[in-house]
Amino acid sequence: MGFLFESLSHALAMIISLDGEVYRTVWTSLYTSMTAIVMAAVIGVPTGAILGLGRFPGRGTVLTLLNTLMALPTVVVGLVLYGFLSRQGPLGSWGLLFTPMAMIIGQMVLATPIVANYTVAAVAGSDPRILPTALTLGASRLQGTWQLLLEVRFGVMAALVAGFGRVIAEVGVAMMLGGNIRGSTRTMTTAIALETSKGEFAFGLALGVVLMTVALIVNLFLHMLQRR
Amino acid sequence: MDSILSLTDMRYSRGGDFSLQVDRADFAPAGIYLLSGSNGAGKSTLLHVLALLLEPNQGEIRFAGQVVATPKDRHKIRQQITLVEQAPFLFDTTVYQNLAFGLRLRDVRGNLQHERICRALKTVGLEGFEKRHARGLSGGETRRVALARAMVLRPRVLLLDEPTAGLDTDFLPIFEQCLTSLAARGVTIIMASHDSEQPRRLNGTVFHLKNGRLDSLQANNESSGHSDYFQQRHCRIV
Numbered sequence: 001m002g003f004l005f006e007s008l009s010h011a012l013a014m015i016i017s018l019d020g021e022v023y024r025t026v027w028t029s030l031y032t033s034m035t036a037i038v039m040a041a042v043i044g045v046p047t048g049a050i051l052g053l054g055r056f057p058g059r060g061t062v063l064t065l066l067n068t069l070m071a072l073p074t075v076v077v078g079l080v081l082y083g084f085l086s087r088q089g090p091l092g093s094w095g096l097l098f099t100p101m102a103m104i105i106g107q108m109v110l111a112t113p114i115v116a117n118y119t120v121a122a123v124a125g126s127d128p129r130i131l132p133t134a135l136t137l138g139a140s141r142l143q144g145t146w147q148l149l150l151e152v153r154f155g156v157m158a159a160l161v162a163g164f165g166r167v168i169a170e171v172g173v174a175m176m177l178g179g180n181i182r183g184s185t186r187t188m189t190t191a192i193a194l195e196t197s198k199g200e201f202a203f204g205l206a207l208g209v210v211l212m213t214v215a216l217i218v219n220l221f222l223h224m225l226q227r228r
Numbered sequence: 229m230d231s232i233l234s235l236t237d238m239r240y241s242r243g244g245d246f247s248l249q250v251d252r253a254d255f256a257p258a259g260i261y262l263l264s265g266s267n268g269a270g271k272s273t274l275l276h277v278l279a280l281l282l283e284p285n286q287g288e289i290r291f292a293g294q295v296v297a298t299p300k301d302r303h304k305i306r307q308q309i310t311l312v313e314q315a316p317f318l319f320d321t322t323v324y325q326n327l328a329f330g331l332r333l334r335d336v337r338g339n340l341q342h343e344r345i346c347r348a349l350k351t352v353g354l355e356g357f358e359k360r361h362a363r364g365l366s367g368g369e370t371r372r373v374a375l376a377r378a379m380v381l382r383p384r385v386l387l388l389d390e391p392t393a394g395l396d397t398d399f400l401p402i403f404e405q406c407l408t409s410l411a412a413r414g415v416t417i418i419m420a421s422h423d424s425e426q427p428r429r430l431n432g433t434v435f436h437l438k439n440g441r442l443d444s445l446q447a448n449n450e451s452s453g454h455s456d457y458f459q460q461r462h463c464r465i466v
Contacts, residue, residue, distance in 0.1 A: 129317035132281050137330035138307040138381065141299075147329070151320055 003201075011206035019206070026210050029187040032100050032178075033168040036107035037115075040163050044112045045156060048119020049145050053131070063120065069113035074106075074172030081106050082176050098179035103187070106173030111163035118162055122155025123148065158225045165218045169211065230293060232257045232416050233278060233309070233385055238287030240277055248273050250287070253435070255385070255418060260411050260430045263420040265437030271420035272314065274437075275387045278418060279311035292384075307334065310381055314389040314420075316374030318362035323349070323373050326362050330381045348380035349373075351406055353399060367394050375403070379410070386410065388419035392426070404429055 014022050051063060083089050085097040085105075096102045130151050134144035149156055167173075171189040178185030180194055188207045196204040231254040241247040248270045255261055255278075263271040276282040280289070280302045289296045291305045310330075318326050327345040331337070336344065349355055352372040357365075365373060371394055378386060392400060407417050407430060417432075427434050 127317060129313065129315070130319075132276075132311075133313070133317045133319075134329075135281060135306060136279050136309070136311040137377065138310075138333045139329075140303050143333065147319070 007202045007205050008209075010202035011209055014203065014206040015209060022203070022206050022210070024183060025186050025188055025191045025207060028100065028185065029168060029189070029211075030214075032103045032174070032187065033107060033164055036104045036111055036167050037160055037164045039104065039108040040111035040115045041160055043108075044115030044159070044163070045119050045149065047112075048116040048159070049123050049149060051116070052120040052123025052126075053145065053148075066113045066117050066120075070117055072110065072113070074110060074170040075176065076172075077106055077109050078173040078176030081109065081173070085177065097177065098181060098185060100178070100185055102177040103174050103185060106177045107167040107170065110170060110173060111167050114163040114166055115159045118159030119156055122152040122159065125155075126152045154225045158222055161218055161222045161225065165215065165222070168214055168218070230257075231255055231290070232292055233418075234290045235277070236288040236290070238277065238284045238289065240273065240282060240284045242273070246270070246273070248277070250274070255416050257384070257416055258411050258414045259416050260407065260432035261416070261418040262427050262430070262432045262434045263418065263437065264422070264424070264427075264434055269437035271437055272389050275311060275389050275418065275420060278385070279309055279387050280306050281311065308383050309385040309387065310378040310383040311387040312371075312374050312378045312389065312391060314393065316370060318365070318370055318373055318377075320363060321361070322358065323354070323360050323362055323365070324358040326373060327377050327380050330377065334381065344380050345376075348376040351379065352376045353402060368396055368399075371395060372399070379406070383415065385416045385418065388417065390420050390422065392421065392423060 051059060051066075081102070082097070084091045085094070085102055086092055087097070096105070126148060130148045131144045134147040135141070139147060169189065171193060174180070174185070174187045174190045175193070178187065178190065180186050180190040186194075188211045192204040192207050192211070195201075195207070233255040235250045235253045237252070238250040239247065240249075263274060265271055273282065277284055277289070280296060283302075291308070294301070296302055296305055319329060324345060327348060328341060331341045331344065345358065346355070349357055352375050354369065354372055354376065357369070357373070362370070362373065371391065375388075375391065392403065395403060404426070407419075411417055421427075426432070
């Protein structure tokens with residue numbers, strides 16, 4: 001028990017003293033995850049709106065596929081993208097492997113099905129009068145769909161928050177595509193794994209505390225949105 | 229006078245349980261038309277077809293002589309036809325922004341937008357409601373805002389689904405005065421109504437839906453008695 005308390009007090013001291021290594025790692029995590037969420041939103045929200053509103057052949061299959069992708073193991077995404085981005089892979093010439101961009105792409109792949117699925121739920125559960133109202137006031141179908149998304153904005157924000165929660169806490173993609181390079185692609189989760197294996201338990205714990213705080217804030221925010 | 233809106237050989241069916249058929253219906257500019265009939269007779273469905281929100285399975289819809297054929301046509305013409313639903317939906321924002329929505333789509337902005345919104349709210353007796361949140365309004369106020377939101381767009385055809393249900397009786401004469409002045413300005417008004425006295429008050433033409441069959445009847449000036457009040461006309465909706 002003494003070891004745990006000692007490590008914890010050391011960890012808190014590192015956080016309070018604004019330890020450069022800790023905050024660089026936290027920044028890398030936040031930067032990659034937030035960028036990945038923005039990209040996932042660009043793809044996932046329109047996809048969710050189309051699936052939530054449209055009735056077309058194959059819709060059920062796409063929804064089943066999206067549901068399956070939500071549970072995709074992060075190491076599998078990392079593995080597949082590694083195949084594409086490695087030097088021998090079809091996108092190897094882009095030189096993205098072991099860069100923050102590779103991590104962002106991997107995290108975007110993880111987050112997009114979550115964002116799309118939550119958006120489908122928000123759109124499908126919305127008031128059926130929204131779209132006809134917008135259309136009869138002169139909106140095009142695209143403008144009407146945008147207005148509908150504004151009406152279900154809390155559901156869409158919940159989708160983004162849920163996606164962010166998934167990618168900030170994942171380790172497989174960040175490790176396999178980022179390579180855990182200090183000062184470049186080292187995120188909170190990969191640093192925790194590495195530092196703990198090296199015996200730097202306090203450092204790992206400090207990052208664990210920050211990660212838990214971020215997760216807590218994200219979940220509080222999600223809870224607040226769901227209550228609206 | 230040429231019709232502003234007409235239906236020819238129109239068929240609309242929803243699954244296997246409901247169908248609406250209109251052999252021919254013409255609505256003249258500046259006319260006031262009332263759809264009467266029992267619940268489930270198809271009044272709302274007909275209004276949605278006329279609002280170009282539902283696409284018929286067959287038949288022809290013409291607006292100002294032009295056939296409505298493509299989605300682009302529908303969007304373009306919807307800028308001139310506005311429907312106020314029986315249970316209208318107001319966007320989750322202020323009353324002002326609800327009225328501004330359609331105006332922004334028509335590129336009406338700035339002072340002109342503000343003036344038109346204030347005037348429309350004054351017409352429906354909701355002066356000073358601009359900053360109120362739409363979700364905090366009563367049922368009657370919601371209906372009035374929806375009406376103002378449609379009128380502010382100055383459509384050529386205004387469709388109203390049971391607009392007087394839930395309205396204060398004090399507001400009814402103001403509302404009907406509003407409709408007649410709109411018609412006098414050339415707006416065609418087509419409304420579903422259960423009020424048997426309304427056709428007389430508005431001097432309107434009645435289409436009656438009954439047991440899946442709809443006949444066109446026309447207001448016969450100021451004659452007395454309902455049986456004499458309307459006379460059979462060219463339109464027949466089965």
